[in-house]
Amino acid sequence: MIHEIEEYVKYLDGVHKRTMQYVKVIPDELLNWKPSEDKFSIGDLLRHIASSRLMFLGIFEQGSWTYAGHDSGKGTSLEDISNYLESCQIKLTEGLLKMGNDILSKKVLTLLGHEVSAWRILMSIPEHEIHHRGQISTYLQINKIEPPQIFGLKIEQVKTL
Template sequence: MIHDIKEYVKYLDGVHKRTMQYLKTIPIELLDWKPSEDKFSTGDLLRHIASSRLMFLGIIEHGYWTYTGHDTSKGATIEDISGYLEECQFKLTEGLLKAGNDVLAKKVLTLHGHEVSAWRILMAIPEHEIHHRGQISTYLQINKIEPPQIFGLKIENVKATL
């Protein structure tokens, strides 16, 4: 359970910063790339992460789910997408800090209509982002681009112990 919204926001900011590291490795020609026609493109995934931050904030602040989409109007270039991600992260952070610790026990509905404590929804935010960041990592690797190491090392750099 989350007990302190300020500590949670600090953690969420770290997740966000690691996602932003991925933007630096994505070439412009990969923004529209997708593994198949029925899947999100790399740009779609990034815009979806950003828009979802506002979706999660909506249930916390207003008690209902809304999703504004992930089309190119949210950003067609790396720079625009980066700005949208930063804007949505700022709004999410600002909204959570304004809500304060009292929001953690507030009852809200899941997308399936089940009532849960808001802290459970907050736990879904980083899980959702990390899931999609993993997809972006796969997209990069399929296209022979090395994704960033989120903590600066590959497993091969860790000394083996017996």
């Protein structure tokens, strides 16, 4: 369980920074690439991660699930999307810090209307982002682009027994 919101925000910031390392290796020409017509593009995934941060914040601030979407109005270039990601991260972390540790004992509703402890929703924020970062990693590899190693080494570089 999370005991200090500052501790959680620090962790969330690390997840965000690792996502931003991915943004640095995406060529502009791949922003609209997607594996099939019915899937999100790389740009869609990045805008979705950003907009979802605001959705999660809304759960805690207003008690409602509202999604701003991932349309190209939130950025068509890598620079615009990067700025949107940063802006949404700042809003989320500032909002959480403003609520303070009280958020950790608050109850909120899930999308299906079930009441849960807010810390459970807090835990889903990084899980959601990491899930989509994994998709981006796959998309990059399909396009022959090596994704960043989030902890510095490939598994092949780790000593074996």
